Amino acid sequence: MTGDSQDNKRQIEYDIYDVNKQSLQEKPLKIVELCGKEASALIDSGSDVNLVSSEFCANVSKSKNNSITLTGLGLAKVKSVGCITTNVVIDGTNYDDVLFYVVPKDCMPFDVIIGHEFLKNVVTVMKGCDVWMKPVEWVSKIHCFSCSVDVGHVTNTNLKEEVVQMVENYQPNQIKETPIQLKIIVKDDVPVVQRPRRISLKEQAVVEEQVSEWLEQGIVRLKTNRKQWTDLEKF
Numbered sequence: 001m002t003g004d005s006q007d008n009k010r011q012i013e014y015d016i017y018d019v020n021k022q023s024l025q026e027k028p029l030k031i032v033e034l035c036g037k038e039a040s041a042l043i044d045s046g047s048d049v050n051l052v053s054s055e056f057c058a059n060v061s062k063s064k065n066n067s068i069t070l071t072g073l074g075l076a077k078v079k080s081v082g083c084i085t086t087n088v089v090i091d092g093t094n095y096d097d098v099l100f101y102v103v104p105k106d107c108m109p110f111d112v113i114i115g116h117e118f119l120k121n122v123v124t125v126m127k128g129c130d131v132w133m134k135p136v137e138w139v140s141k142i143h144c145f146s147c148s149v150d151v152g153h154v155t156n157t158n159l160k161e162e163v164v165q166m167v168e169n170y171q172p173n174q175i176k177e178t179p180i181q182l183k184i185i186v187k188d189d190v191p192v193v194q195r196p197r198r199i200s201l202k203e204q205a206v207v208e209e210q211v212s213e214w215l216e217q218g219i220v221r222l223k224t225n226r227k228q229w230t231d232l233e234k235f
Contacts, residue, residue, distance in 0.1 A: 029043070050099060050115045051100060052084070070101075
């Protein structure tokens with residue numbers, strides 16, 4: 001091997017970045033419960049499917065009829081050894097029948113990876129390495145709140161009931177309009193104009209079409225000045 005080849009080899013080694021050596025504290029991890037055990041799962045929206053290591057679910061029966069081949073960076077291929085369907089508990093919420101593909105332990109540095117197949121059906125909020133999850137149905141409950149009227153300072157019982165009823169039955173209703181007009185005041189009565197300038201062929205066609213329309217409507221008329229050129233005069 002020549003010296004140039006050795007230098008190239010060292011350069012290639014320096015360009016390789018092993019993502020598996022990155023600190024686990026810098027990853028978005030979530031404590032999940034599945035297969036009767038807890039695990040620190042990686043939340044990875046870039047993974048199309050959910051993955052679990054064969055070592056973590058060693059005592060769980062697997063279906064080998066639904067194996068798939070996974071590809072990643074550099075088109076590296078990993079063949080799953082089967083799949084399992086199990087319940088998953090995250091943040092106190094139980095999710096039924098979640099599909100996980102089982103891969104060899106040495107294929108990933110995590111016991112569990114929660115992928116897009118699961119994340120697309122839940123509400124996920126991520127900030128830094130912190131992850132918060134709720135079922136999709138949780139969103140519909142955001143608008144459900146009770147409004148109470150504090151009338152404890154009102155001594156009259158009849159008046160209390162009347163105030164509460166007015167607040168609860170109030171509906172905004174527009175009964176008036178405020179007419180607002182905008183007037184632009186210039187320094188003099190001379191119309192604002194622009195100096196002639198060159199325009200593109202496309203813009204010229206639009207101008208000619210507009211001028212023709214004005215001529216037909218009588219808004220402008222042709223005028224010939226002393227220098228024998230044609231101009232437009234506005235009435």
